[in-house]
Structures are given as C-alpha cells and as structure tokens.
Amino acid sequence: KRAIVWFRRDLRLADNPALCAALDGDFDTVVPVFIEAPDELGDEAPGGAQRVWQHFSLAALAADLEALGSRLIIRRGPSADALDRLIEESGATAVYWNRLYDPHTIERDKRVKAHLDDQSIETASFPAHLLYEPWTVSTRQNAPYKVFTPFWKAVRDRPVATPLAAPSELPAVWDRIGSESLDALGLLPDIRWDEGIREAWTPGEAGAHDRLDHFVDDVLGRYATDRDRPAVLGTSYLSPHLHWGEIGPRQVVHRVEEWLAEHGRDGDRADANTFLSEIGWREFAHHVLYHFPETPERPLDTRFESFPWSGDDEGLARWQRGTTGIPMVDAGMRELWATGYMHNRLRMTVASFLTKNLRVAWQHGERWFWDTLVDADLANNTLGWQWAAGCGADAAPFFRIFNPARQGERFDPDGHYVRRWVPELANLDAKHIHAPWAAPGKALADAGVVLGDTYPEPIVDLKASRREALAAFDQVKK
Numbered sequence: 001k002r003a004i005v006w007f008r009r010d011l012r013l014a015d016n017p018a019l020c021a022a023l024d025g026d027f028d029t030v031v032p033v034f035i036e037a038p039d040e041l042g043d044e045a046p047g048g049a050q051r052v053w054q055h056f057s058l059a060a061l062a063a064d065l066e067a068l069g070s071r072l073i074i075r076r077g078p079s080a081d082a083l084d085r086l087i088e089e090s091g092a093t094a095v096y097w098n099r100l101y102d103p104h105t106i107e108r109d110k111r112v113k114a115h116l117d118d119q120s121i122e123t124a125s126f127p128a129h130l131l132y133e134p135w136t137v138s139t140r141q142n143a144p145y146k147v148f149t150p151f152w153k154a155v156r157d158r159p160v161a162t163p164l165a166a167p168s169e170l171p172a173v174w175d176r177i178g179s180e181s182l183d184a185l186g187l188l189p190d191i192r193w194d195e196g197i198r199e200a201w202t203p204g205e206a207g208a209h210d211r212l213d214h215f216v217d218d219v220l221g222r223y224a225t226d227r228d229r230p231a232v233l234g235t236s237y238l239s240p241h242l243h244w245g246e247i248g249p250r251q252v253v254h255r256v257e258e259w260l261a262e263h264g265r266d267g268d269r270a271d272a273n274t275f276l277s278e279i280g281w282r283e284f285a286h287h288v289l290y291h292f293p294e295t296p297e298r299p300l301d302t303r304f305e306s307f308p309w310s311g312d313d314e315g316l317a318r319w320q321r322g323t324t325g326i327p328m329v330d331a332g333m334r335e336l337w338a339t340g341y342m343h344n345r346l347r348m349t350v351a352s353f354l355t356k357n358l359r360v361a362w363q364h365g366e367r368w369f370w371d372t373l374v375d376a377d378l379a380n381n382t383l384g385w386q387w388a389a390g391c392g393a394d395a396a397p398f399f400r401i402f403n404p405a406r407q408g409e410r411f412d413p414d415g416h417y418v419r420r421w422v423p424e425l426a427n428l429d430a431k432h433i434h435a436p437w438a439a440p441g442k443a444l445a446d447a448g449v450v451l452g453d454t455y456p457e458p459i460v461d462l463k464a465s466r467r468e469a470l471a472a473f474d475q476v477k478k
C-alpha cells in the first residue's frame with residue numbers, strides 16, 4: 001500500500017501531521033508531491049514576491065526530503081488530474097494533506113476530495129496551519145467574532161498540542177515516478193528585481209528555525225518595546241515562513257513557552273504575551289476570512305461600499321514608487337520594494353496615508369502588497385487593509401488618521417530608518433527628517449536637500465487632506 005502526501009503551504013517536515021499520519025499508517029511508501037496550479041486560486045494565486053519565495057522554499061523542501069531518503073515530486077495542475085496520474089503511476093490508495101482556509105483553496109480541496117472519494121481513494125486532511133480552526137471558535141450567540149479582544153480571550157488559554165517531531169528517515173520514492181524540474185515552473189522573474197529578497201531572507205524550514213532561534217534568544221525579551229521601532233530588528237520576521245508553513249504556529253508557541261519556563265520573570269511575561277497576541281491576530285485574521293470570504297474585495301462594514309474614493313492614479317503610482325515626499329511613507333514603500341517586507345508600523349502608516357490622505361481605495365493598496373510582499377497572505381493582508389481603511393473587523397475608527405510625520409517622530413526618533421531607505425535625506429538632522437517641508441532653509445541647504453529637486457515636495461498637505469478625508473467619511477457614516 002502506498003500513500004501520497006500532498007504538500008501545499010506546509011513546506012516543512014516537523015510538526016507536519018499529514019506527513020506523520022502517512023508515515024504512521026500501514027503504507028510501504030509515501031510519495032511527497034507539490035502541485036503547481038495557480039489558476040485554481042484565481043486572484044489568490046501568489047504574487048511576484050511570493051513566487052520567488054516559493055521557488056526557494058520548494059528547493060529547500062526537496063533537499064530536506066532527499067537528505068532523509070525521499071524525493072519531492074513536482075507536478076503541474078489541475079490538482080485532481082495531477083493526483084490521478086500520480087495515483088496511477090504509484091498505485092497509491094490514499095492522499096493526505098494539511099488544511100488551508102482561503103476561499104479558493106477550500107473550494108478546490110472540496111472538489112478534489114469529492115473526486116478522490118468517487119474513486120474510493122482514502123483521503124484525510126489535518127490541522128497544521130493554525131492553532132484554532134475557524135469553525136471551532138464562536139461567540140455565545142454562536143456567531144463568528146468580529147472583534148479581536150473577545151476572540152483572543154476565548155481561545156488564548158486553550159491548550160496547544162505539542163508539535164510533532166520531524167521524521168528521521170523517509171521511504172524512498174521509485175525512480176520511475178518522474179518530477180517536473182523546479183526551474184521549469186518559472187517562478188523566478190526574468191528581470192532580476194528580486195536580488196534584495198534573496199539577500200534578506202533564507203526561505204525553507206531551516207531558515208525559519210534560525211529566525212525563531214534568533215528571535216527567542218535575542219529579541220523576545222524586549223519585544224513589547226522594540227516591536228514598534230522600525231530601525232531596530234525588534235520583531236520575529238517569521239511572517240513569510242508562517243505563510244508558507246515552513247514553521248507552524250504550534251512550534252512557535254511551544255518555543256515561547258519553553259523560553260518563559262526558563263526565564264519566567266514577570267517582565268518577560270509581558271513581552272511573551274504581546275508576541276503571542278500577534279500570533280493571535282493571525283488566528284483572528286484567518287477566522288474573519290473564513291467566516292467572511294468576500295472581504296478580500298468587499299468591506300466588512302458595507303457603508304464603505306459607497307465611500308467617495310478619489311481615483312487618484314498619480315497618487316497611487318507615487319505611493320508605489322516611494323516618491324510621495326513624505327519620508328516615512330517613502331521609506332516604508334522602498335523597504336517593501338527592496339526586500340519584500342515592510343515593518344508593521346510602516347504598513348499601518350502607508351496604508352492610512354493611501355486610503356485617507358490620498359483617498360485611494362484600499363483594494364489598490366492590498367493588490368500592491370499582494371504582489372510585492374514575500375509574506376503576502378490573504379487573511380492577514382485583508383484584515384490589515386480593512387483595519388487601516390477603517391472598514392473592517394475591529395478596525396481603527398476612520399477618524400483616527402495616522403500622521404506619518406508624527407509616526408516618524410515617535411517611532412523613528414533618530415531618523416535611522418528614514419536615512420536607510422531614503423538616502424537623499426541622509427544628512428538631514430533628526431529634528432527635521434520626518435517633515436522636510438517644514439525645515440528651515442539652512443537645515444535643508446546644510447544637508448544638501450533641495451525640495452522638488454533632490455527630494456519631492458509633499459504630494460499632499462497632511463492637514464488639508466485629513467480634513468477632506470473626514471468630510472468624505474461624513475457622507476458614509478450615517
């Protein structure tokens with residue numbers, strides 16, 4: 001008897017319940033397969049930066065499987081057809097996988113399962129991507145949660161299963177079972193815009209564990225304060241690893257709990273709890289997406305369907321390029337372009353700027369992030385954009401509009417973050433770096449800054465555009 005393990009966004013060997021169940025089952029071999037079928041995911045197919053990640057992550061998984069005596073079989077979709085062929089070639093009687101919760105994937109998996117059931121192939125799916133599956137959490141009225149704090153209160157004390165160990169060896173896959181070459185999938189871009197991503201990250205399970213080790217050993221103890229300072233490495237940088245399932249949330253939580261058991265001081269608990277609540281936001285985002293699958297396109301607060309967005313194409317283009325003349329916004333957008341990542345404080349700032357000061361519809365920002373973030377994740381990105389635009393689950397109230405200059409003064413007080421990503425302003429002193437338009441001529445001249453020449457004039461007046469956004473909001477709020 002043989003089984004197929006269908007890898008998707010669970011590109012890891014440890015804490016992989018589908019793989020473990022197949023290995024524990026009564027099978028003489030287990031065939032690991034990844035099926036490239038972006039068409040099945042519609043608009044949710046990975047964007048450019050994610051595809052780069054996917055390439056290297058698959059390469060890492062293939063090497064890890066080989067090291068244990070197995071092999072990754074890569075096939076092209078449609079998934080049901082690819083599985084049919086592999087079943088025929090291998091004589092497999094079972095297909096196992098780990099569950100995902102995005103609307104297109106759920107629909108595809110249901111179709112594939114029904115197709116396999118029809119042929120009396122055994123199927124089994126497992127929870128690996130989340131701590132709490134979306135249908136296991138509901139309010140007293142048996143409704144989904146729309147507010148984070150009660151959601152988190154309801155789940156945070158539930159026990160988290162101990163992660164499963166990685167197998168120490170794997171059964172061989174016969175040579176006659178062929179695989180598409182990874183390169184032939186064409187995940188890497190023809191024009192090499194991805195060098196910064198390659199330099200900044202190590203996709204794959206080992207890279208994920210290195211990040212977690214570094215974070216727990218050196219950063220977690222100061223997370224509550226440093227997580228908001230974009231100039232320091234104050235967060236875990238686990239988001240793309242979690243998105244591709246190179247590490248699972250149970251492993252992360254388990255590791256944090258071990259650290260707490262070792263350290264156990266009260267102060268540490270605050271840092272750990274703040275971090276765990278961010279993992280909780282990821283759970284919440286998946287809960288909301290599962291229960292409100294229309295939210296990647298439509299506002300959860302339907303009043304915003306009629307919001308008078310500006311349709312400002314030039315504003316959108318300058319936001320994307322990081323040439324708005326607002327240093328914090330430009331720094332964030334350039335970090336994103338260069339590395340496929342943007343610090344959370346900046347994500348909130350640039351999203352507020354786009355949707356409020358430029359009044360560009362949040363879906364445009366969401367799409368840009370989708371294409372450029374290595375951690376682009378339908379659940380987290382949707383929640384983040386609707387939160388920032390003020391139209392989503394537990395969103396910031398619309399009238400709370402981030403002032404990007406003020407954000408810079410508070411969270412990048414020395415200007416290091418802006419200097420790194422906006423080198424035109426590198427010599428401007430910290431006092432003026434977040435609002436060069438208000439700097440005295442001498443300060444600008446000393447720093448070699450000529451507004452409108454070496455660095456753009458601000459694309460909008462922050463105060464006036466804020467007032468206009470509030471007036472537009474008055475139209476929908478009734």
Ligand code: FAD
Pocket residue numbers: 227235236237238239240242243278279280281282283285342343344345347348351369373375376377378380381382383384385388
């Ligand atoms: P840490 O602070 O170390 O947090 C640990 C983990 O918790 C993260 O890896 C992530 O999985 C989760 N997490 C943290 N904050 C959030 C949050 N607000 N919502 C959901 N999960 C969270 N995150 C993505 O993973 N993918 C996205 O596409 C994405 N788009 C966003 C868009 C906007 C407009 C905003 C405001 C936020 C978005 N986020 C997204 C959430 C957050 O910015 C990132 O998860 C975080 O910056 C990743 O860095 P980290 O791993 O170092 O985070």
